[in-house]
Amino acid sequence: MSSRSLFIVALAWLCVAAVPAAAQTPADSAAAFEAKVRDVALSLRCPVCQNNSIEESPSLLAQDMKREVRERLAAGESPDQIRRYFISRYGEWVLTKPRPAGINLSVWLLPVVALFGGAVIVWLAVRRWVRQGDAARLPATAHPPLVPAAAPDAAELRARRARLQASLEELESEFAAGRLAAGDLATLRQRDEAELAGVNDALKRLKKEPGAKPVGEAPAPSPAGFGSVWPVRLAWVIGLAAFALILVLSLRGSVAARTAGGTITGTQVTTSAAPLEMEIQKIGPLDSLRIAQLEATVHGDSTNVPALIELGHLYLAQGLLQKAVLVDTIAIRLQPDAPSSAEAFAHLGMILWGTGETEGALKSLDKAVFLRPELPEALLYRGIILFQGMQDMPAAAEALDRYLAVAPPDANTGRIRAMRDAARQASAGK
Amino acid sequence: MKWQRWAIPASGLPVVAFLAWGLTRDPHTIPSPLPGKPAPGFALQTLAGDSLRLSDLKGQVVLVNFWASWCLACRAEHPVLIEAAKRYRDQGLRVVGVAYQDSRDDARAWIAERGGDWPIVLDVGSHTAINYGLFGVPETFFIGRDGRILYKQIGPLDKEVIDRWVPKLLAAAPGTAGVSGTGAPADTFAEGRSAGHVRVSPEFPTTGGTVRPK
Numbered sequence: 001m002s003s004r005s006l007f008i009v010a011l012a013w014l015c016v017a018a019v020p021a022a023a024q025t026p027a028d029s030a031a032a033f034e035a036k037v038r039d040v041a042l043s044l045r046c047p048v049c050q051n052n053s054i055e056e057s058p059s060l061l062a063q064d065m066k067r068e069v070r071e072r073l074a075a076g077e078s079p080d081q082i083r084r085y086f087i088s089r090y091g092e093w094v095l096t097k098p099r100p101a102g103i104n105l106s107v108w109l110l111p112v113v114a115l116f117g118g119a120v121i122v123w124l125a126v127r128r129w130v131r132q133g134d135a136a137r138l139p140a141t142a143h144p145p146l147v148p149a150a151a152p153d154a155a156e157l158r159a160r161r162a163r164l165q166a167s168l169e170e171l172e173s174e175f176a177a178g179r180l181a182a183g184d185l186a187t188l189r190q191r192d193e194a195e196l197a198g199v200n201d202a203l204k205r206l207k208k209e210p211g212a213k214p215v216g217e218a219p220a221p222s223p224a225g226f227g228s229v230w231p232v233r234l235a236w237v238i239g240l241a242a243f244a245l246i247l248v249l250s251l252r253g254s255v256a257a258r259t260a261g262g263t264i265t266g267t268q269v270t271t272s273a274a275p276l277e278m279e280i281q282k283i284g285p286l287d288s289l290r291i292a293q294l295e296a297t298v299h300g301d302s303t304n305v306p307a308l309i310e311l312g313h314l315y316l317a318q319g320l321l322q323k324a325v326l327v328d329t330i331a332i333r334l335q336p337d338a339p340s341s342a343e344a345f346a347h348l349g350m351i352l353w354g355t356g357e358t359e360g361a362l363k364s365l366d367k368a369v370f371l372r373p374e375l376p377e378a379l380l381y382r383g384i385i386l387f388q389g390m391q392d393m394p395a396a397a398e399a400l401d402r403y404l405a406v407a408p409p410d411a412n413t414g415r416i417r418a419m420r421d422a423a424r425q426a427s428a429g430k
Numbered sequence: 431m432k433w434q435r436w437a438i439p440a441s442g443l444p445v446v447a448f449l450a451w452g453l454t455r456d457p458h459t460i461p462s463p464l465p466g467k468p469a470p471g472f473a474l475q476t477l478a479g480d481s482l483r484l485s486d487l488k489g490q491v492v493l494v495n496f497w498a499s500w501c502l503a504c505r506a507e508h509p510v511l512i513e514a515a516k517r518y519r520d521q522g523l524r525v526v527g528v529a530y531q532d533s534r535d536d537a538r539a540w541i542a543e544r545g546g547d548w549p550i551v552l553d554v555g556s557h558t559a560i561n562y563g564l565f566g567v568p569e570t571f572f573i574g575r576d577g578r579i580l581y582k583q584i585g586p587l588d589k590e591v592i593d594r595w596v597p598k599l600l601a602a603a604p605g606t607a608g609v610s611g612t613g614a615p616a617d618t619f620a621e622g623r624s625a626g627h628v629r630v631s632p633e634f635p636t637t638g639g640t641v642r643p644k
Contacts, residue, residue, distance in 0.1 A: 047565040060531050061564070064556035088467075089563035093460045110445070121438055231436035239439050242446040249453050354502055 033073065040079045041066045044086055045096050053096050157203050164196045287314050298327070305331050305340055312347045321351050342372035350381050358389035379403035380416065387423050397423035462563060462582055469494070469573045470561040474528070474551035477538050482526070482551050491599040492573040493525045495587075496559060498532045499540035501567045507586035508544050514592045515548055521600045528553050530567050574599050 041055035046062040054062040054069075065086075072082045086094045098104040171188055174180040180188075294311040297304055308331040315324035328344035335341050349365035352358075362385050368378035383399035386392045400420035404413070469492075473483040484492070495511060497504040515525045527550035529537040534552055541550060553559055562571060565584060572581040572595045581595050 047563075061556060061559070061566075064531075065560055067555065068557065068560055086560075088463055089561060090565075091461050091463045091563075106448075117438075117441065124438070232439065235436045235439035235443075239442055239446065242443070242450065246446070246450055246453060249450070356505065 036079065037066070037070050037073055040069050040073065040082055043079075043083060043096055044069070045090075045094050047090060047094070154203065154206050157199050157206070161196060161199045161203070164192050164199065168192050168196075287318065290314060291318070302330065303334055305335055305338070308334075309340065309343045309347075312344055316347050316350065321354070325351060337371070339371045342368040342375050342378060345371065346375060346378040346381065349378065349385075353381060353385055353389070358385060361385055362390065374402075374406045376403060376407040379406065383416075383419070383423075387419055393423045393427035396420075397427055464563055464571070464579050465582055467579055468577050469571060469579050470558070472528075472551070472553075472558040472561070474553060474558060477529070477534060477541070477550045477552065480549075482549050484526070487524050487526070488577060489575050490522055490524050491575060491596070493523065493596075494528060494562070494571040494573060495525060496528045496530050496553075496562070496564055496567050496569045498530045498567045499536040500532070503586045504568045505544070507568050507588075508546065510587050510589055510592065512545055513589070514587075514596065515546070518596055518600065523596060523600065524548070526551065528558060530559050530564065531556060572596070572599060574602055576602075 038055055042053045044054045044065065046052045046054045046057035046059060046065070048059040048061050049057050052062070054065045057063075069082055072085070073079070077085075083095065092098060092104075098107065100108050168189060171180065171185055171192070175182070175185045291311065291314050294307050294314070297307045298311060301307075308327045312324045312328040312331065315321070315327065324347055328347045331344040332341050332348075345364045345368035349361045349363075349368060352361035352364060362382065365378050365382040365385065368375055369382060372378070379399055380403045383396050383403055386396035386399055390396075397420055400416060400423060404417060404420060407413075469484065471484045473481060476482050484494070493511075493514070497507070511525065515523065525548035527541075527546070527548060529550055529552050532552065537550060537552065551558075556564075562569070568586050570583040570587055571579050572583070574580050580599055583591055
């Protein structure tokens with residue numbers, strides 16, 4: 001090849017190579033990069049929230065993790081390398097889709113196994129039904145007068161015997177009355193007596209081996225229905241018992257009273273600070289439903305103070321403190337001096353106390369008690385703050401006394417009484 | 431033929447047993463890969479403005495405590511940490527605080543109010559937090575003289591946890607420094623592995639359950 005033609009070939013190659021490069025604008029590659037970031041972020045689980053990927057989670061940590069993903073991709077790491085990095089820090093847990101290895105494999109295999117097993121069961125059942133149908137039809141055509149289609153049981157056989165005996169007696173009396181010819185009597189009697197003998201035979205056999213089929217046994221051992229063999233029954237009983245056990249266990253876990261400071265939904269943790277713990281115990285398991293209901297109400301009418309306050313209560317119990325502050329503040333703005341706002345003031349007081357704003361908390365709770373002197377949670381938190389925050393023992397003892405007087409006793413009463421006694425002692429000692 | 435009749439329902443039993451076993455487990459217990467591994471290094475600015483590297487503390491027993499001024503559980507934990515720092519200082523325990531998703535001013539004010547004389551670094555962008563596989567604050571890493579994480583505490587520290595792990599770390603021979611290999615004494619390493627399962631949350635608020643002023 002001459003150098004000239006070599007040059008032309010090289011030029012042609014250059015043109016071909018330049019086409020995709022020219023077609024791909026910077027905007028395209030930026031979009032492709034973002035898509036890659038999204039892909040990786042979707043495959044990583046947010047540590048703060050449950051069942052959200054870091055792509056979907058609004059939490060700050062998830063955003064920081066996503067930035068980490070972006071930086072690493074920009075630095076040239078492959079998506080797999082990045083996933084490996086996060087696994088080395090957070091464990092396999094961090095993957096939104098577990099890897100098909102080890103025990104995780106069951107997630108992939110069990111559905112297939114279940115599908116296959118189900119198909120086998122259906123096949124066996126259908127085969128059984130078909131055979132049963134055949135078995136029922138076969139003897140019925142083989143000996144029509146002697147053997148009925150369905151396998152008769154003892155009671156049926158006895159009834160048939162009684163009928164035949166009655167029929168024989170009737171034949172005799174008909175003959176005696178002269179309404180029946182002697183020849184006819186003989187044939188009819190022979191027919192009935194033959195059938196009676198068959199029935200008697202069947203009854204005898206039934207007595208000898210109870211449980212066995214009396215007559216009309218199909219030539220092949222007929223497959224019985226599900227309930228007829230004891231190991232099958234046992235297996236079913238065990239299976240059902242295990243299922244019931246699981247049901248009870250899981251129900252107990254989800255319905256049982258929450259422990260103080262326990263979780264409400266997975267990692268949405270109630271704060272471990274003692275005051276909120278006490279509040280949380282009063283909340284039942286159907287709160288999220290109620291919250292959705294109330295949110296809809298408030299959405300329609302944002303001046304509905306009772307709904308706002310109940311929502312504040314539920315938010316507080318769920319640890320959604322910012323939302324609680326929001327709805328309670330709205331309620332207070334709407335009706336600053338109504339007794340119904342006392343609860344909103346009490347909520348704000350609890351939250352402020354949780355953040356360490358002791359004086360603000362006390363002010364808010366004072367207002368709550370002023371509006372409703374017998375609001376238990378306001379009295380309780382005032383007492384706790386006076387005791388722990390302000391160390392004002394005489395006032396704490398008084399507030400806790402009032403709380404104990406109005407509140408029905410619950411799991412915390414003992415602790416509160418102990419606190420009251422300590423406050424009394426301390427104020428007496430002064 | 432007969433075996434099929436009971437084999438089919440009986441084949442469901444392993445599945446049932448497997449599911450029943452699953453119910454006995456706590457979904458919040460997440461195995462952490464970090465105990466037993468070398469502690470990820472960092473070089474961050476302290477609240478005072480100096481630079482601090484974890485590698486500067488090589489050969490010493492270090493508690494790396496992730497906390498935040500907006501975190502409620504950290505308030506409960508702080509006195510425990512102050513006490514531990516005081517009690518074990520002479521034996522060579524060093525504490526490093528890492529302020530997580532926090533501002534310099536807030537962190538400084540918090541420490542000024544509550545005490546604590548150990549260096550606090552500011553983890554801007556949570557890079558170090560992610561490097562330590564952080565779920566929330568507070569979390570504390572117990573790092574031995576060999577630079578390995580022996581134990582990870584999720585949630586606030588208490589005296590019992592400190593007294594269980596710190597003396598063990600301090601007692602380990604100082605000559606075992608060296609980041610890789612099996613430098614850790616056998617029993618320490620085994621304990622590190624047994625501590626590899628950590629419990630996430632219930633007892634302490636993650637960011638989801640705490641008050642964020644911002």
